[in-house]
Amino acid sequence: MDFSDTPEDAAFRREVQEFVAKELPPDMRAPDEMTLGVGVGEDPRDMEWLKKLATRGWVAPSWPTEYGGAGLPAMQQFIFNEEMARARAPRPNYIAIGMVGPTTIVHGTEEQKSEHLPGILSGEIYWCQGFSEPESGSDLASLQTRAVEDGDDFIINGQKIWTSGAHRADRMIMLARTDSDGPKHKGLSYFFLDMHAPGVTVRPLTNMAEMHSFNEVFFDNVRVPKKDMLGELNRGWYVALTTLAFERSGIVNAVALQQLLGEIVEATRPYRRAGDVHARNELADRAIEVHVAIMLSHRVASVQAKGQMPIQEASITKLYCSELGQRIARTAVGLAGLYGQLGPGSPWAPLMGRIERTYLIQVGATLAGGTSEIQRNIIATRGLGLPRN
Numbered sequence: 001m002d003f004s005d006t007p008e009d010a011a012f013r014r015e016v017q018e019f020v021a022k023e024l025p026p027d028m029r030a031p032d033e034m035t036l037g038v039g040v041g042e043d044p045r046d047m048e049w050l051k052k053l054a055t056r057g058w059v060a061p062s063w064p065t066e067y068g069g070a071g072l073p074a075m076q077q078f079i080f081n082e083e084m085a086r087a088r089a090p091r092p093n094y095i096a097i098g099m100v101g102p103t104t105i106v107h108g109t110e111e112q113k114s115e116h117l118p119g120i121l122s123g124e125i126y127w128c129q130g131f132s133e134p135e136s137g138s139d140l141a142s143l144q145t146r147a148v149e150d151g152d153d154f155i156i157n158g159q160k161i162w163t164s165g166a167h168r169a170d171r172m173i174m175l176a177r178t179d180s181d182g183p184k185h186k187g188l189s190y191f192f193l194d195m196h197a198p199g200v201t202v203r204p205l206t207n208m209a210e211m212h213s214f215n216e217v218f219f220d221n222v223r224v225p226k227k228d229m230l231g232e233l234n235r236g237w238y239v240a241l242t243t244l245a246f247e248r249s250g251i252v253n254a255v256a257l258q259q260l261l262g263e264i265v266e267a268t269r270p271y272r273r274a275g276d277v278h279a280r281n282e283l284a285d286r287a288i289e290v291h292v293a294i295m296l297s298h299r300v301a302s303v304q305a306k307g308q309m310p311i312q313e314a315s316i317t318k319l320y321c322s323e324l325g326q327r328i329a330r331t332a333v334g335l336a337g338l339y340g341q342l343g344p345g346s347p348w349a350p351l352m353g354r355i356e357r358t359y360l361i362q363v364g365a366t367l368a369g370g371t372s373e374i375q376r377n378i379i380a381t382r383g384l385g386l387p388r389n
């Protein structure tokens, strides 16, 4: 199999590489595994970076040009993401660019598009995703947050949980129940909710790496104007399926894992005995697995390039990359011995504590965006045609 670029794609890759070399200062190239759930905006210079990307339509490479994107074909989107990941470039708010924008382009009215898309592209409006609830994660359609019609508004009451970036967000895409009769997925509607509206309370949740990236969000009689419903009443489930279908190829994660492994090989050298066969085998296995992850990401992109939806391919890649992240972290902690348990702030911590941090952060990777069990169910039923039960 020949994975090399076509002449046109190779020229595009060079264009991206030259752009990054010229426009992205070296001190803005940060490792990525520390920033799960966080996008640009933490560093004030990120907005400058967004403006530079915007000159080429590269804030949203996949969006059509008429909406301010670059309208890139699938393979060039893949190359763009790959090069940005290799350069460790700050990533725009993925929920806004990768989910809210494309869903609005498909389901939104012209008014909704002109109201929301410009703020996403400029990075001025930060978005979060309010789908999961305390009793509804994998079984999302069972969610219980309610929206009741009242004149020109809906009144929302209930709770979301695990909402990444809600503490920074101006807006939330959210699902609420507008009808309790009939099948559970037929009574949901999809809203753009103003996070600064009266009645919205955001309570931080600190993860086991002692980082604050997700939250609980409570709604107490929050008014959402009817113009902020996306799609039709009680048909929000189908809008949500569009949001969830905008899958990444996984190349960003695969490249981040490759970079991390390279750093671990160097950083654990002082702790390894010469000729340690166990260490050598472990690292070799992880290196092979990283290559498999990159191949799987290529496969997703090649399905997209044919204009098809990569359903089981995306699940296989998500499952594999998230479990591989945990294996790499475990290998690193094992090789660094007790030093691998030292976190940021300790002068003895290898990689400035990122080994310990990665070990803890990667636990959530097999839950976020659909758990490993749910991915296996999709692979079994959609990919292999096995029965649901």
Ligand SMILES: Cc1cc2nc3c(=O)[nH]c(=O)nc-3n(C[C@H](O)[C@H](O)[C@H](O)COP(=O)(O)OP(=O)(O)OC[C@H]3O[C@@H](n4cnc5c(N)ncnc54)[C@H](O)[C@@H]3O)c2cc1C
Binding pocket: 036, 037, 128, 129, 130, 131, 132, 133, 134, 135, 136, 137, 138, 139, 161, 162, 163, 164, 165, 214, 364, 365, 367, 368, 369, 370, 371, 372, 373, 374, 377
């Ligand atoms: C880092 C992180 C960030 C997140 N960010 C967001 C966010 O921004 N917005 C948002 O809405 N949500 C977010 N989530 C929530 C995430 O989508 C849910 O955690 C996930 O969907 C699982 O739901 P749950 O936690 O309720 O677990 P449950 O669905 O209760 O699952 C519990 C266990 O049962 C298993 N299980 C459940 N159903 C089945 C089944 N049918 N077959 C086999 N096994 C099953 C699961 O795999 C899991 O092991 C985030 C989660 C994490 C970890």
